[in-house]
Amino acid sequence: MSAAFTLYDYVLSGNCYKIRLFASLLAMPYQSVAIDFYPGYEHRSERMLSLNPAGTLPVMVTSAGGQVLTETNAMLAWMALHDGGAQTPWFPAVDPALGPQVQQGLAFGAGLTDSIGLARLHAMLDWPVDGEAAKRAGLKHLRALELHLTDRQIDGGLWWAGAHPTIADLACFPYVALSPDAGLEHDGFPAIRRWLYAVRSLPGFATMPGIHPLHELR
Amino acid sequence: MTWRPVGLTRDVPAGRVMRAWVDGQDAVVWRSTRGVLSAWDNRCPHRGMALSHGFVRGEDLACLYHGWHYGAEGGVCSLIPSHPDLTPPDTIKTRAFQSAESDGVIWVRLEGSPDLAPPAIAPGLDPLRSFEIRAREGDIAHGAAAKPFEPAILSLLFNPIAHDRTLVTVLIDAQATSDQRKLASRWCEDVRREVEA
Amino acid sequence: MSLAYARNDWYVIADRNSLEQGPRRTRLLGDEIHVSGSYAHPVIKDASGRMLPTQIKFDHVWTTVGDRPRPLFDIPEGNEPGRRLVPCGMVRVKCSPLRAVENFLDIAHFPFVHTDVLGAEPYTEVEPYKVEIREQNDEVWATKVKFFQPLAAKSAAGGITTDYEYRVPAPTTAVLYKTCPPKPEAQDVITIFVQPRSETECDVWPWMALYDDDTPYADLVQFQQMIFLQDRSILENQRPIKLPLDPRMEIPTRSDLTSVAYRRWLKKRGAFYGALAETL
Ligand SMILES: N[C@@H](CCC(=O)N[C@@H](CS)C(=O)NCC(=O)O)C(=O)O
Ligand code: FES
Ligand SMILES: [Fe+2]
Numbered sequence: 001m002s003a004a005f006t007l008y009d010y011v012l013s014g015n016c017y018k019i020r021l022f023a024s025l026l027a028m029p030y031q032s033v034a035i036d037f038y039p040g041y042e043h044r045s046e047r048m049l050s051l052n053p054a055g056t057l058p059v060m061v062t063s064a065g066g067q068v069l070t071e072t073n074a075m076l077a078w079m080a081l082h083d084g085g086a087q088t089p090w091f092p093a094v095d096p097a098l099g100p101q102v103q104q105g106l107a108f109g110a111g112l113t114d115s116i117g118l119a120r121l122h123a124m125l126d127w128p129v130d131g132e133a134a135k136r137a138g139l140k141h142l143r144a145l146e147l148h149l150t151d152r153q154i155d156g157g158l159w160w161a162g163a164h165p166t167i168a169d170l171a172c173f174p175y176v177a178l179s180p181d182a183g184l185e186h187d188g189f190p191a192i193r194r195w196l197y198a199v200r201s202l203p204g205f206a207t208m209p210g211i212h213p214l215h216e217l218r
Numbered sequence: 219m220t221w222r223p224v225g226l227t228r229d230v231p232a233g234r235v236m237r238a239w240v241d242g243q244d245a246v247v248w249r250s251t252r253g254v255l256s257a258w259d260n261r262c263p264h265r266g267m268a269l270s271h272g273f274v275r276g277e278d279l280a281c282l283y284h285g286w287h288y289g290a291e292g293g294v295c296s297l298i299p300s301h302p303d304l305t306p307p308d309t310i311k312t313r314a315f316q317s318a319e320s321d322g323v324i325w326v327r328l329e330g331s332p333d334l335a336p337p338a339i340a341p342g343l344d345p346l347r348s349f350e351i352r353a354r355e356g357d358i359a360h361g362a363a364a365k366p367f368e369p370a371i372l373s374l375l376f377n378p379i380a381h382d383r384t385l386v387t388v389l390i391d392a393q394a395t396s397d398q399r400k401l402a403s404r405w406c407e408d409v410r411r412e413v414e415a
Numbered sequence: 416m417s418l419a420y421a422r423n424d425w426y427v428i429a430d431r432n433s434l435e436q437g438p439r440r441t442r443l444l445g446d447e448i449h450v451s452g453s454y455a456h457p458v459i460k461d462a463s464g465r466m467l468p469t470q471i472k473f474d475h476v477w478t479t480v481g482d483r484p485r486p487l488f489d490i491p492e493g494n495e496p497g498r499r500l501v502p503c504g505m506v507r508v509k510c511s512p513l514r515a516v517e518n519f520l521d522i523a524h525f526p527f528v529h530t531d532v533l534g535a536e537p538y539t540e541v542e543p544y545k546v547e548i549r550e551q552n553d554e555v556w557a558t559k560v561k562f563f564q565p566l567a568a569k570s571a572a573g574g575i576t577t578d579y580e581y582r583v584p585a586p587t588t589a590v591l592y593k594t595c596p597p598k599p600e601a602q603d604v605i606t607i608f609v610q611p612r613s614e615t616e617c618d619v620w621p622w623m624a625l626y627d628d629d630t631p632y633a634d635l636v637q638f639q640q641m642i643f644l645q646d647r648s649i650l651e652n653q654r655p656i657k658l659p660l661d662p663r664m665e666i667p668t669r670s671d672l673t674s675v676a677y678r679r680w681l682k683k684r685g686a687f688y689g690a691l692a693e694t695l
Contacts, residue, residue, distance in 0.1 A: 011637040012644055036633035038640075039432040039504030124647070126507055126618070128436075147407060150347050154399045180648065183509075187237050188350030188385065190229035197234065209644030212282060213530055215273045244654070261654050263666050265674075268652040283649050285527045285539065299539035300523035300670035310666055 003031040004082060008048070008059040010037035012124075014117055014174035016058040017208045018072045018109075019079070022090075022170050024206035026083045038125055073106040076167035089164040101161035105168025108145070112175035115141050119182035120175070131182075138184050142192065145176060149191035158198050165202065173199050177211045221318070221325040221336040223375040223387045226345045230255070230324060235279065237270035239379035240326045245315060246270040247324060250277045254290040257326040259313035262286060263295070269312070288312050321345070323375065323387060343373055343389035346402055353413045355384050361413040367405045370394040418444060421688035423481030424585055427608040427620045428459055430475050430502050442612040444480060444688065473622055474502040475608060488552075488584035492592075492604045492624050499628060503621040503639045505610075510650040511689040512587045512611035513658040513681065515619055518646055519589040519607050520581050520673045522562050528645050531565050538563040541670035548680055555583035555680050557673040568603065569638040570627045571596040578602075583677055586686040587611055598626045605639070614689045615656045619643065657691040664691070 007023075009016045009032045023030050036042040037057055044055045052059045052070045060069040062078065069075045080091035092098040115137035122131030152158065160168040177196055180186065186193050199205070200214055207213050224238035224247060235248040237260055244260040246269040254277065260268050267283040274280070278287040278296055286306075287297035293312035298304055318325045318336050322345040325336035351358050355376040362374060375387040390402050421444055428441065431454040438451035448467070452458035457476045459467040467478045473493055493500065508515060518524070523541050525534025544560040560579035567577045580592040580602070587609040592602040604624040609617050621639050659665055660682050667675050681690060 011641045034631065034633035034637050036636060039430070039502070039636070040633070041432075042633065123509075124507055124644070126505065143407070143410075146349065147403060150403050151400050154396050154403070180651075185237075188348075190225060190236075190348060193234075193236065194229065207530075209641050210648050212271075212528070212645075212648070215275075215280070215527065215530070215536075217275065218536070264668075265665055265671075266653040266655065266659075267649060268654065271648075271652055280527075282527055283653075284521075284523045285536075298668055299526065299536070300541040301668060302537075302540055304668075 001029045003063055004028050004079075005063055006031045006033060006061045008033050008035050008051070008057060008061075010035050010043070010057050012209060013037060013057050014120070014178050014208075015056070015072050015113060017174045018170055019058055019060065019075050020208070021173070021206050022076055022079050022167070025170075025202055025204045026079060026090075027204060028079060028083060071110075073110055073167070073171055076106075076170055080167055089166070091167050092162065095162075098162045098166070102166050102168045105160040105166070106171045108141075109168065109171025109175075112138075112141055112172065116175040116179045116182055116184065119184065120178055123182045135182060135184060138179060138182060142176065142179060142184060142189060145172065146189045146191050149195050153191055153194070158195065165199065169195075169199060174208070174211075178208075181210050219328045219330050221316075221327045221330075222377045223323050223336075223348075224257075224326050224377060224385065225324050225348050226387065227319050227322045227324055228345065229348070233274045235270055235272055235274060237268070238324075238326060239377070239385070240315065241328055242380075243315075243328055244268070245326060246272070246279070247317065247326065248272075248274060248279050250274060250279075250290040252277060255317050255319060255324065256290050256293070257315040257317035258288075258293055259315075261312075263310055263312060286310075321389075323389075339375075339389060340373060342392050343371070344392045344394070346372075346388040346390040346399060347406065348385055348387040349406055349410070350379070351384050351386055351410045351413055352382055353384060354378070354382060358384055358386060358409065358413050362409050365405070365409060365412065367402060369398045369401055372402060372405075417685050417687035417692075420685050421586070421611065423479065423484045424587065425470070425477045425479045425484060425487040426587065426610050427475040428469075428478045428610060429457060430454075430504070430620065432502075432504060434476070441610075441618070442616075443478070444611055445613045446480070448478075450476075473606070473608070474500055475620055475622065485585075488554075488588070490584075490590060490604065490606065490624070492602075495624070498604075498624045498626060499635075501623040501625060501632065501635050501639075503623065503636045503643075505618045505620050506640070506643055506647060507612075507616070507618050508647050508650050509616050509656075510653065511615055511657045512609045512617040513689040514650055514653055514656075515607065515609050515617055516583065516587060516589045517658060517674050517677055518650055519591070520557065520583070520677060521671070522560060522579065523670045524649070525562060525564070528649055529642055533564050533567070533642065534562065535565050543669065544672070546672045546676045548676065552584070553680075553684075555581075555673070555676050557581040557676070567594065568596050568625075568627075569630045569634055570625075581673055583680070586681055586684070586688075587617075595626045601626050603627075607643075611689060617689075655691055657689055659691045660687070661691070 060075045080088045119134035121127035159165045238245045246260040247257045262281040271282040277290045285299040293314045294308045295306040295310035321339040371391040373389040377385040447462045449460045459478045546557045564577045565574045577594045582590040590606045595603040608620040
């Protein structure tokens with residue numbers, strides 16, 4: 001099978017992991033190009049800046065049409081539509097009830113990069129940012145997610161919205177699952193734990209460092 | 219020692235593991251595939267890894283680090299994967315605490331007379347949620363009383379998990395509607411915001 | 416705690432990449448250290464402004480705060496022609512520097528922590544291997560270590576039984592030699608240099624000397640980072656945080672012989688910084 005896209009990728013990036021995870025769930029082949037985000041800061045190199053002036057990873061270049069996408073939410077949407085067309089359960093964009101809910105989750109997921117994501121880079125790689133402030137913002141985000149998922153549980157739901165996991169779940173999963181890397185444990189968040197477990201149980205789930213497999217007997 | 223409410227039955231279904239704090243003791247609470255609930259010292263006797271990161275294999279809890287297995291009955295080590303043919307001596311075992319469940323709440327205590335059951339909960343209540351507040355029990359109870367929840371009856375259980383952190387378990391009138399439950403869940407956030415401020 | 420012993424060892428404090436980011440503050444053995452200058456001329460000062468000695472070795476800047484430092488050990492493979500030297504940056508871990516080293520010497524965790532890469536169930540058995548303290552240079556060595564690995568290195572094509580040797584030349588450095596998939600007669604060298612920020616926190620600088628001319632640098636580093644970040648989530652969850660030297664506090668088995676030897680060796684030297692020696 002030929003690659004659906006090229007991913008400029010970094011193994012420790014939660015944002016890159018969103019794409020690797022979704023590709024694994026969809027069994028969508030892609031080509032990965034390792035970018036030396038750390039210690040080389042290659043995402044800020046001339047070559048990468050000319051591809052993505054924002055200097056962030058991941059970057060996706062689609063094989064058909066050569067679209068360059070630099071926002072993970074756009075990449076997730078592209079993958080869902082590429083896989084299942086407008087009917088894809090992963091991105092019910094025009095469903096009057098679910099569509100806006102999914103957008104809400106995508107935006108929430110994007111916000112985690114600057115809270116948990118930065119707190120994690122600080123704790124792990126000594127990123128020169130205010131780690132404590134990022135951690136406080138991360139705790140706020142975890143609490144907000146716990147509230148949302150508790151609501152969902154009261155309604156008998158498991159996912160961010162609707163009866164099927166969507167790209168909103170995938171946009172939120174990496175940094176929430178990785179928050180212990182930044183010292184933000186999951187102990188006081190039962191609804192988050194239940195949801196993390198559900199994502200980790202999905203057929204085709206892929207791990208990344210910091211998120212271990214469920215170790216089911218094979 | 220007293221029974222401490224560490225979470226809700228529904229939050230630890232079969233095959234799931236969580237961490238709990240009981241009178242300053244770090245504990246792992248887990249349920250086997252067949253449904254046996256256990257509470258142990260959250261420390262693998264092998265190399266000290268937190269067992270709350272482990273995974274359930276049937277009636278055993280396995281440690282994430284080297285996969286040592288400990289059985290739900292008695293916490294005795296049943297498998298050392300690096301020496302799969304060895305029968306581990308039964309001196310290798312986890313330190314077990316007492317656990318009990320009633321009315322949808324999980325209780326743990328470090329020791330005490332086995333026949334003393336956890337406190338009964340007023341009838342007609344459903345567990346709503348458990349969550350953490352970075353404050354002491356007294357301040358939380360005070361904050362909650364200052365902000366009575368009108369739509370339905372609530373009951374709060376407290377478990378001190380550090381000098382300034384408390385796990386709060388909230389129960390709600392079993393007749394409450396979904397909307398009332400969501401409102402109550404928001405009320406929890408309001409109380410937390412207020413008490414932590 | 417034996418700070419006096421630890422002060423007289425050399426520690427990695429920077430590499431070329433970190434110096435290019437500009438001046439930086441870090442910690443060593445509990446104290447603040449200022450790092451500036453360039454890789455060719457690093458300037459390392461303690462909190463009082465005193466200049467600390469430096470040397471460049473194994474692609475890293477080393478320093479010591481001791482008055483009578485022991486000489487820095489050698490890793491002769493670093494000078495072998497044909498090897499590719501790969502510094503991997505730094506990863507911070509909230510754990511004892513000694514627990515970080517001990518974990519690096521351990522193979523029994525591969526199937527559970529590095530699943531489908533360095534190990535996989537049901538291949539969990541650790542065959543007997545040999546551990547010794549080499550008298551001439553007083554180092555811990557483990558040899559004849561074997562383990563089945565699904566993906567032993569970036570250069571591996573499939574599962575192989577990998578041969579390992581381990582070497583501990585200093586309390587906070589571990590070196591491993593392992594089968595090099597494209598060159599079975601040679602061994603890849605992978606090390607961790609652990610900078611003890613305190614007894615319970617460290618910066619770990621991995622470094623590799625490989626026979627691999629084909630794999631891009633970014634892939635090599637990311638393979639190493641993947642492995643080490645899997646370990647990090649274990650290391651931050653071991654209790655007690657400091658490494659217990661009292662054998663009654665944890666339960667070693669035959670597969671832990673390297674760890675047993677390492678702990679004894681630390682005890683014999685009085686290298687207690689990061690160790691729990693109170694119960695001795
Ligand atoms: N808007 C982007 C943000 C991606 C992002 O911030 N990625 C991080 C890595 S996970 C990054 O590249 N940071 C650049 C830096 O910190 O230098 C998205 O959501 O895709
Ligand atoms: S620490 Fe638990 S199995 Fe080794
Ligand atoms: Fe490891």
